[in-house]
Amino acid sequence: MIAVDAMGGDFAPHVIVKGALLAAQRGIPIMLFGDNKLIQNSLNLLFPQWKDLSIIIEPCTEFIAMGEEPTRGVTKKKDSSLVQAAYAVKDGRASAMVSAGNSGAILVASTLIIGRVKGVLRPALGKFLPTKQGELFCLDLGANTDCKADFLEQFAYMGHIFVRLMKKIQKPRIGLLSNGHEPYKGSTEVKEAYRRLEQKTELNFIGNIEARDVFDDNVDVLVSDGFVGNVFLKGIQGAVRLLFTWIKQESSRSWFTKLCGLCIKPLFKKIKDTTDYQRVGGALLLGINNPVVVVHGAAQEDAIYNAIVCAHEAVQNNVIKTFNAELSQLLQRSVIPSVNAMQQQAASVLK
Numbered sequence: 001m002i003a004v005d006a007m008g009g010d011f012a013p014h015v016i017v018k019g020a021l022l023a024a025q026r027g028i029p030i031m032l033f034g035d036n037k038l039i040q041n042s043l044n045l046l047f048p049q050w051k052d053l054s055i056i057i058e059p060c061t062e063f064i065a066m067g068e069e070p071t072r073g074v075t076k077k078k079d080s081s082l083v084q085a086a087y088a089v090k091d092g093r094a095s096a097m098v099s100a101g102n103s104g105a106i107l108v109a110s111t112l113i114i115g116r117v118k119g120v121l122r123p124a125l126g127k128f129l130p131t132k133q134g135e136l137f138c139l140d141l142g143a144n145t146d147c148k149a150d151f152l153e154q155f156a157y158m159g160h161i162f163v164r165l166m167k168k169i170q171k172p173r174i175g176l177l178s179n180g181h182e183p184y185k186g187s188t189e190v191k192e193a194y195r196r197l198e199q200k201t202e203l204n205f206i207g208n209i210e211a212r213d214v215f216d217d218n219v220d221v222l223v224s225d226g227f228v229g230n231v232f233l234k235g236i237q238g239a240v241r242l243l244f245t246w247i248k249q250e251s252s253r254s255w256f257t258k259l260c261g262l263c264i265k266p267l268f269k270k271i272k273d274t275t276d277y278q279r280v281g282g283a284l285l286l287g288i289n290n291p292v293v294v295v296h297g298a299a300q301e302d303a304i305y306n307a308i309v310c311a312h313e314a315v316q317n318n319v320i321k322t323f324n325a326e327l328s329q330l331l332q333r334s335v336i337p338s339v340n341a342m343q344q345q346a347a348s349v350l351k
Contacts, residue, residue, distance in 0.1 A: 001056075002311050003085040003094035006034035007063035008101020010298050016100065017042040019304025021050065028312045029054035031094050033081040034063065060084050063101075066297055070104030074112065082106065086113040089290045096311035098282070100295035100304065107143050107285070115289045117324045119331035122151045123287035124158055125226070125294055128166075129236075131215045137163050137172075140226040141233050141283055143294075147225035149192035152176070153200075154331065156193075158286045159221030160203055161326050165319060172220035175209035177228060182208065189225070202330075211235075282307035284314070287327070291320045 004020050006013040013034050021043065024030045032039050036059035043050040062080040064073035074083055082101055086109040088094040097114070099106050107123065116123060126139030139155050140147070147155075156174050163172040176194055178186035183194050185208060197205040209219055211232060224232065251257045282295035282303065291314040293307045314320050 001029045001031050001088075001094045002308050002315075003031045003033060003088040003097045004304075004308065005082045005085045005097070005099035005101050006032045006039055007060070007081040008099040008106075008297075009295070009304075010066065010100075011300070012063075012100070013038050014042045015299070015301050016304055018046055018301040019299075020055070020308060021046055021053075022301060022305040023308040023312070024050075024053040024055050026309070027054075028308060029056075030308070031056045031058055031085075031088060033058045033060050033085045033088070035060070058084060058088070064105045066102050068102060068105065070102060070108045073102065073105045074108045082109050083113065086110060089114050089292075095315040096291035096293070098293045098295065098304070098307045098311050100282075100297055100299045100307075103142055103294055103297075106292065106294050110285055110288045110292045114292065117287050117289060118328045120287040120327070121154055122147070123285050124151075124155045125229075125283040126159065126162065126286050127283040129215075129233075131217050133217045135167075136214070136217075136220055136222055137166075138222045138224070138229060138233070139286065140224065140229050142226045142230035143285065144226040145230075146227070147189060149189045149196060152189065152193035152223055152225065153196050154287075155223045156197055156200075156203060156205070156221070157330055158327060159223060161323055161330065162286065163220050165323060165326075167220070169220055171204040173218070174203055174205045174221040174223060175207065175214075175219035176205075177211065177214070177222055177224035177232065178208040179210065180208060181210060181213075193223075282310060284310070284320075286323070289324065291315060 004016065006016045009016055017039055020030045020032055032055065036057055039057050060079050060081045062077040064077055064080050064082050077083060082099055082105055085097050089097050090113050111123060122144045124140035125143040126137055127141060128135040128137050137159050139159055144151060159174060160172055163169055176190060178190050184191065194208065197203060206219060209222060214222060282293040285292040285294055291311050293311045295303055295307045
């Protein structure tokens, strides 16, 4: 059963319900959280026979708005669709959660309700992005805007394990997103993370990566803080959108360019499909006890459907369960310095 926050996102609940319906028609059991009347109206309009599918509606009286302060929204709105979806996962009524809502609130609800993996300081949003010849895994893409070197170090471990599991690469190449490849480039925390990562023999750390070189297939995992990672991702999306706008404008200037555009239209469609985030669906929130998939707030039904499929497959193949077990073990063997210091301080207080 996949818990879906039906009230999260710019076009909720209709678009969310539409994507969830597509997933249910594929055979994925769905639990929709939100306004009962609005959800039923959408289901009746889209597919009057929806009661024949594995769809359960869990009525909620509140929802967390996109611009709402995350922690306050989660702690004050106990009957919100997001909070109740998280509790369904915690209680075992659902195996995973999908939301296109307030990303900060998703992080808070996932951390406080579903819970973090033992040893994890901060969960991170990660997803695969296409490169010249394949894919690379990027994290964090927006969960943590301010990151200490401790967090970046753990993100590297997360990427190392996840790519090894998903791509069967024993020692994936790990790069740190920075404003130059030299070790002395980057913020204070990035430079400290560089110093630590180059000492980790269990990791294949190759150094800093500049944004312009990310897609040259020189790296399998790209590590950054959530602020830089999110700006980087949205910058790519904006650049791709602008590129196709230019192509459309130029191809309509004359009959000859229109003919050329028509001839290569299938090629551009293939490229557009490769770069379309709607086809990817969402990003996994790694470091949480159960699968949580965060979807772009402006997502349409295709993205919602693909996010639910992603969550369902993560449950079916036990990838998150395996990932969490390996991550916890690895973190225990490689204790972050500040974490160790905090534990020693806590022990001294108890004495």
